[in-house]
Amino acid sequence: MEFANTPSFFRHGPSPAARLTVCVLLSLSLLVADSRFGLMERAREAMSVVLYPLQRAANLPVSAVRHLSDFFVAQATLKEENDALKNHALAQKAEIDRLRAAQADLAELRKTHALSASLGGGGQIAEVLYTGRDPFSHKIIVDKGEDAGLSRGQPVTDDGGLVGQVTRVQPLSAEVTLVTDKHQMVPVMLERTGVRAILYGYGGGVELRYLPMGADIRPGDRLLTSGIDGVYPSGLPVARVERVDRTSSNAFVRAITRPLGGLDHGRFVLVLPVRSVPPPPPPAVPAPQTKAGK
Amino acid sequence: MSLDHPQELLKPVSLRFVWLTLAIALLLELVPLPVGRARFMPDFVGLLVLYWAINQPRLVGVGTAFTAGLIADIATAGLFGQHALAYSATCYLAQYRQRQLVMLGLGQQSLVVLGLMLCNQAIMVLARMATGAAFVGFAYFLPPIIGALLWPLLTKLMLLPYRRG
DSSP states (O other), rough: OOOTOOOSSOOOOOOOHHHHHHHHHHHHHHHHHHHHHOHHHHHHHHHHHHHHHHHHHHHHHHHHHHHHHTTTOOHHHHHHHHHHHHHHHHHHHHHHHHHHHHHHHHHHHHHHHHHHHHHSOOEEEEEEEEEEETSOOOOOEESHHHGGGTTTEEEEOOOOSEEEEEEEEEESSSEEHHHHHHHHOOOOETTTTTEEEEEOOOSSSSEEEEEEEEEEETTTTTEEOOOSSSSOOOOOEEEEEEEEEOOOSEEEEEEEEEEESSSSSEEEHHHHHHOOOOOOOOOOOOOHHHHHHH | OTSSTTTOOOOOOOOHHHHHHHHHHHHHHHOOOOHHHHSSOOOOHHHHHHHHHHTTTTTOHHHHHHHHHHHHHHHHHOOTTHHHHHHHHHHHHHHHHHHHHHSOOOOHHHHHHHHHHHHHHOOOHHHHHTTTTOOOGGGGGHHHHHHHHHHHHHHHHHGGGGGGO
């Protein structure tokens, strides 16, 4: 295909039609090669290095415009966004607080459950509903009662130590008298020496009374239940000795102790079964005698 | 050499300038655009190849179109050879009637360019479909229309550096 009025004395090389044929054949073979053998992948790998500066240059105005528009954000937009973010943060804070409380509950439940397992699995986990309203009586109300088979006299403990004793059972709840209550006494022994004593509640705390002047007791000693009363299982931690008063005006040593159980904190307690049945009544020997007497 | 200003004598165009304009066109195609808008971008490289093929047939021929097409293939991550095939074919078509095309006014040239660009797209669609791709929809034929509308502007722009002051 020759162009019209092309002077023949110029050298043109191959005619446009020939060039077109060559180019078309070339590109067709490239197309086939690419679709069959993935030629493009390798070519791009090699050419991407060359093209990279070009791409960066093409990106330059766009990123510059973006920076600029970032810089000139309207005050109102910022304010709005800030408010929204603050609200969001507040909502999330509340959520986190809730989560934290739930986590603490879970940890406490786990500990209580572990304690129940270590005591032979006989206990029942109960949740503290509320504390007694009367400030003079040290009692808490738990969410299990007759429905769960609770009965008076059962010891109540938590992961720290002895809490108290079930003293009244209602259909759906039970009243637990804390060891600090004035009428509550716990037979204990000193962990270090094995000396037995009785721990008295006095309203605000617990104390050891009637220990002889020479008793071996020091601050830091731990008091465990001795288990000789048949109510409390032996070996439950009850209190720790805080201070020992040996004044000559008193006939006995006075030891101020601090209860170890969570009396005023914690949400879950473990109600233990009464350890043993009361000692059997004396044998009924007199019965035939009375009969005989009549 | 546009006959828009027949009496005007222009400076000779260097091959280096041709390649510079092609590089700028390639740069324009690489500008990152939002996904929806990128498909309305006319094929600047194809447009420029046609421009040079019509206005400087001595400098730009089928071979140059083929090379530019290869580079466009690599830059746009298309199929290897699709742009090359399309550009060399339309370049040949344009140069077959180059003497007549140069005589036409800008409006008529635009119409011819529209046809050539549509031809470009058709060849590329055929090449893709022949290698197993699905048809991409008729929106693919929108860029040639925009490109044809831009043709007079492009012509004026390209003449600017070659006016004698």
